[in-house]
Amino acid sequence: MADATADAAMLAKADSDLKFLMDDVGVPTSVQLLVYRKGFTSVHVFAGVDDTRPEVRQALAKELPLPYTENADSRVHMALLLSVWDACRRQLSVTEKNRAESKLGVQDRVVQTSEYAAMRRAVEDYHGTLSDKELPSKSLLAQKLEQVEENAPVVEDLRDATSLEDAETEAYAAVIDPASSCLRIKPGRTMTVPPATPEELRLRHRRLGLAWHMIRSKHTTRSWLPESIVDAFRRLSDFVLGDKVAGLKAEDGRVPKWSLILKYESELRKRAYQSVRDGAVGDLGAALKAACAAPDLFAFHFVTPFSLGGCTDSLGGTGQVDVGAGWKGAGKGLGKKGDGKGKVLKTIAKHKWGPDGKLLCFRFQKKAGCPHKDCKFSHFCQRCLQPHSYSVCPLVKRDAAMAPAVDGGAHAPYFAKDAAILDPGLRGHGAAMWSNLLGKRRPFTDGFGLCSPGRWPPASRRSSADTPSLAFAEKLGADLLKLLHSTLEVRTLAIKLAAGKVDVCPFSAEVVAAGRELVFRSLESAGSTLPVREVSEGQPFYLAAIEELLRVSGDPDYAAYYTAENSFAKGVRIGVGAELPRVPAVFEEKTHWRKYDDDAEHAQSERENYxxxxxxxxxxxxxxxxxxxxxAMVEVSLEEALAEYGDRLALASLGAIEKRDGTYRVVHDGTHGVGVNSSIKVRDQLRSPTAGDLRTALRIMPRAFFGLTGDVKRAHRLVKVARQDWGLQACRTGVGGSDRVWLNKVGTFGVSSASYHWSRLLGGLGRAACYLARTLELAQLVYSDDLLWLTQDTAHGLEYIVLTVYFYVLLGVPFSWRKFSGGVEFTWVGLVVSLKQRSLGISERRAAWLINWLDTTVRSGHVRVADMRAVLGRLSFALTALGHLRPFLGPLYAWVAVLDNQRVYPLPKAIVLIMKFLASSLAGQGRLAPVGLPCVGERELFRTDARAEGNEVWIGGWALDHRDTAQCRWFSEKLTHENAPWLFASGESYRQIASLELLATLAAVVLFGVPKGEVGRIRCSAGTDNLGNTHVVARLLTTSFPLCAFLMELATQLQRLGTELHLDWLPRLQNREADALTNGDFAGFSEIRRRRFDLQDFEGFVLREMLGEGLDLYEDIRECRAAKRWKREGKLPAAESLRQKDPWQ
Structure with a gap:
């Protein structure tokens, strides 16, 4: 068995063209293996065995060995090998000549018949028999071969993606040979019409994928050509023709033009090929995937053109030619010569060659048409290459007055009259990182803005080597670090901060003064004219210095700190009666705002404190x-406040929340009764890091050994507010009489724009700190005022973390020094990070609280719904880090959704079962989940399907073990009332098709298995033609039964294996084998490789009990939803909330 495997591997190692020549003359496989084992695996190598036939004969007889004199069989084998040697030499000679002529332009690269046959055989061995309509033409392969030989793939015109069927009749062209000055005939360029429908585009993509696969069989050493390249182009088709591109629909019913879709698709391939040429991505499959995820491509080449009119009424519509400056309008005018009647736009792109490779006939384009019956030119339209003349082409307008009017309303671009157009900032090289949370893939955020260098992996960040403007920051960072080393033990200080042994600022006044002097002197030497040495009144920051640091580095938002009209130095507007800024270089655009009730909309004259x-x-x-x-505040009389602010005086209610240290967090209610928050419209969307972002940061630094967390003191109270808005942040304590009023001069808790201004201020500070660190393996994240640093750089990581803290102190950031913590395990915004175990989860204290509450509730047998809802909120947060437990929340959400919030109810058995499982899962190390490594590969493991028609209910699937389905494992099982009673709980079985599809996936995981390994090291993929289940598995949450039961079991199975499984939607035509298995058609499979899945005998981890108890639970839920009632045991007062009775630690 091992020898057979080794032989198969050796045969696969040999080039396809050499194997074809061997097979063509009839060299036995055993003799071929002798040749390949000696390293003669390509035409080039075998042709160079020796110079003459006698010498080759002797060499082969000695090296293989092949004693050709012993018997007739050996002589025959030697004769066949010599024939192959001759063929190799001839093929090389012709190929080299063809390459030289193609470079001179007198001859296109030619794919020889034997060469094509060899590549076709190799690909059909992998994909099965292919039709001529699928197979790429020789012309397309020739283009690709030339690109691969130069190691420089170039994007192809989809008209060049021709098939064998398109190229049955090849065109020819005449050229002048520069060497001989003679006229030569060469094969012409084979072309076809552009794809006009989605299925035609899908076929072109498959053809391109097969072309690259055929090239790969010839050039096996090209690592950027993966074996799964055909599947990569299939994913490209799914993306382009999916809901996000071709299926996108505007609110007014518009959909993208087909021409826009093709243009965007071309840009995707262009970006992918460019990434391969530049070496930015390892292989073409990964490059295509990265291009589809690139937000800049999507924005510039699809979203913007679509918003500006790149749309039509239907997917297949061709739309109209874009109106440009070259159009003649109706009537005469400046720059026009007449009315343009009968004229066409000269700037419209016209083709010269037809899809058949011939020159287009110019007489055919006119109204009269071509008079020659035997015309040798191509009769296709110059504009669209369709079989009609240019004079009747529907894409060409004859009069601008006939063109559709451009809508300048909701879809026209909007720019505020005082808005500044900002540069995109110092973004990294290539695409920014991505993270996943709750099944959604989103751009990675570090909390410092879209242009933060921290959104890119360390190696992809910019430095002075490619961005000269960063040289200043890098030198300043080196000088500051040198100053620190001369005054204290930097690495020791990092350890002390992590251990929480620093109560006051660890930098002496002299060290801080020296550092500030260094910063100020450096800025002044760089030509700064702002007062960088001054601290603006009402806040602690050196805002002019911050602005100059950002400006010199090239940051796009530098002016917000000092020179802008409403800068942080002058005071920001809170947004009432003044439009807040829009900063596209730093923030995404905010598109949804909270809706306020009537109490929040209307101001009241008097408001009491809570x-x-x-x-x-x-x-x-x-x-x-x-x-x-x-x-930060000033106390005035009510009379003074009214005199200055009049009707802009808003006296809000106050609330006081006691903190652990005995002080109070005062909350200013800017919503109810004063109408402040309802008048504020923040135009920028804030993004803070989530558990998914933290997981991504840990994955890109798999050797991270140290982390540090810190907290900014009084964060929101550090932003200075413009004096004209102080009256909108007024309140009273009641001490000293009701005529005494307090005015907030800074950002205030409870005013909706306070967090926005703080995020913008700290974002610039964080980016300035990033510019110091160059491309060091260091990550910095911020959630509101909670900072986190991670490093895997053993040489300089600790030093630059301390440097960043020192840099913040120099610029005026006040820290709560007692709150610093870190090391190899620490807590950040409620999440525990263990660098030693490379895991993420919740703290031991919070896990113990949840376990205690779950156990206590189970023992009591009943629960108040208000408490249950509160715990669900805490569990929902905790399980963002423990995703494998999220499916267990689905039934809990479904149950509490139909209950009275303040009443006590008995626990159903299914709820008890889930609570027990969650409690046991959170115990010990269950509170942590491994973060894994960045995904280095993804391969499809199996494909499944399900069918439900009356009483005929089947699930089936097969493992992608081999190119031949007869060598693959498979299963096909029928479900009945006996083994699946839940199937008929809702009546007709077809109503449970989503559950059946997921059950088929679960069966495949159980029967076929998935590779064990750390999460992230390998990502598995499975195919299903149920699109809904791809979202269910991605989100790991559903409230539907029995779908939730199968999802619980699937998540638990995968968690025990430490593997991620991604379900990919497949069109039914690409899932034919699995579909056949559900229809009882086993013709393509072997019975000995069949696996059986008995649902009655399969218990799983939770499936058996959940299916049994879940039926009763969901039947009760349905009855309660219909009757709007439930069995009640008692009622507790609403005031006794869980937060008051048992606060979460």
Missing amino acids: LSARENAAEVQKQFLEEAALG
Whole structure:
């Protein structure tokens, strides 16, 4: 068995063209193996065995060995090998001559018949028999061969993606040979019409994928040509023709023009080929995937043209030619010579060659047509290459007055009159990183803005080597680090900060002063004219210095700190009566806003404080006096406030939330009764890092050994607000009388724009710190005011983390030094990071709280729904890091959704089962989940399908073990009332088709298995033609039964194996084998490779119990939903919330 495997591997190693020549003359496989084992695996190598036939005979007899004098069989074998040697030499001679002539332009690259046959055989061995309509033409292969030989793939015109069927009759062209000055005839360029329908485009993609696969069989050493290239082009088709591109539909019913779709598709391939040429991506399959995910391509080549009119009424519609400057309008005017009657636009692109490779007939384009019956030119339209003349082409308008009017309303681009057009910033090389959370793939965010260098892997970030503007920041960083080394032990300080042993600023006043002097002097030497040494009144930052640091580095948002009209130095507007800025280089555009009720829309003259603030008025007054000493608040009389602000005085209610240290967090209610928040419209969308982003950061640094977290003190209270808006942030404590009013001079908790301004301010600071670090293996993330640093750079990582903290201090950032923590395991915004175990999860204290609550509730046998909802919120947050447990929340959500919030209900058995499982799963190390490594490969493991027609219910699937389905494992099982009673709980079985499809996937995982390994090391893929299940598996959440039960079992099975499984939707025509298995057609499969899946005997981890108890639970849910009632045991007062009774630690 091992020898057979080794022989097969050796045969696969040999080039297809040499194998074809061997097979063509009849060399036995055993003799071929002798040749290949000696390293003669290509035509080039075998042709160079020796110079003459006698010498070759002697060499083969000695090296193989092949004693041709012993018997007739050996002589025959030697004669066959000599024939192959002759053929190799002739083929090389012709090929080299053809290559030389193709470079001179007198001869196109030619694919020889034997060469084509060899590549075709290799590809059909892999994909099965292919039709002439699928197979690429010799002309297409010749283009690709020339590109591969130069190692420079170039994007192809889809008209060149011709098939053997298209190229049955080849055209010829005449050229002048520069060497002999003679007229030569060469094969012409074979072309076809552009794809006019989605299926035609899908066929062109398959043809291109097969062309690259055929090339790969000849050039096996080209690592950028993966074996799965055909599947990569299939995924490209699915993306382009899916909901995000071809299926996109605007609110007014418009869909993209077909020409726009083809243009965007061409740009995707162009980007992919460019990435391969530049070496930015390892293989063409990965390059295509990266291109589809590239937001800049999507924005520039699809979204923007679509928004500006690249649309039509239907997918297949061709639309109209874009109106350009060359159109003649109706009537005469400046720059026009007449009315343009009968004229066509000269700037429209016209073709010279027809799809048959011939020159187009210019007489045919006119109204009269071509008078010659035996015309040798091509009769196709110059504009669209369709079989009609240019004079009747529907794509050409004769009069601009006939062109459709351009809508300048909702779809026209909008620019605020005072908006500045910002550069995209110092983005990295290539596409930014991506993260996944709850089944959604989103751009990675580090919290410092779209242009933050931290959104790219360290190696892809810019430095002074490619961006000269960063030289200043890098030198400044080196000088500051040198200063630190001369005054303290930098690495020791990093360890102390991580251990939480620093209570006050670890940098002495002298070190801080020296550092600031270095920064200021460097900026002044660089030509700065701003007052960089000054701190603006009302806040602690050196805002002019921050602006100059950003400006010199090339940051797009530098002016927001000092020189802009509403800069941080002058005071920002909160957004009432003033439009907030739009900063596209830093933030995405915000498109949805909260809807406020009537109480929030209308201001009231008097508002009382909430009970918590009234009971602690003295403490609140004391804190306000401390804030006033810091310049953040001012107390005035009501008369003074009214005189200055009039109807812009909004006296809001206060709330006071006690913190662990005994102080109070005062919340300013800018919503109810004052109408402040309802008048604010933040135009930029804030994005903070999620568990998915943190997981991505850990994956790109698999050797991370140190992390540090820090907290900015009084973060939102550090942004200065313009004086004209102080009255909108007014309040009273009640101490000293009702005529005393406090005005907030800075950002305030409870005003919706406060977090936006703080995020923008800290974003620039964070980017400035990133510019110091060059391309060091360092990650920096921020969630509001919580900072996180990670590093795997053993030489300089700790030093640059301390340098970043020092840099923040120099620019005025106040830290809560006691809150610094880190090391190899630490907590950040409720998530625990273990660098030693390379895992992410929740803290031991929070896990213990959840386990205790779940166990206590199960023992009591009943629960108040309000408490259950609160715990579900906590579980939902916790399970963003523990995704394999998310499916167990589905039935809990479904149950509480139909219950009265303040009543107590008995626990159904299914809910008890889920609670017990969650409690046991969170125990011990179950509170952590491995983050894995970046995905280095993805391969399809199996394909499944299901069928439900009356009582005929089947599931089936097959493993992609071999190119021949007869060598593949498979299963096909019928479901009945006995083994699947849940199937008929909703009546007709077809209603459960999604559950059946997921059951088929589960059966495939159980029967065929998936590779074990750390999550992220390998990502498995399976095919199904149920699109909904691809989203269910991605999100790991559904409330439907029995779908949720199968999802729970599938997630648990995969978690135990440490593997991710991605379901990919397949068109039914590409899932024919699995479809046949569900129809009882086993013709293509071998019975000895069949696997059986008995649902009655399969217990799984949770499936048996969930299917049994889930039927009763969901039947009760349906009855309750219909009757709007439930069995009640009692009622508790609404005031006793879980947060008050048992707060989460």
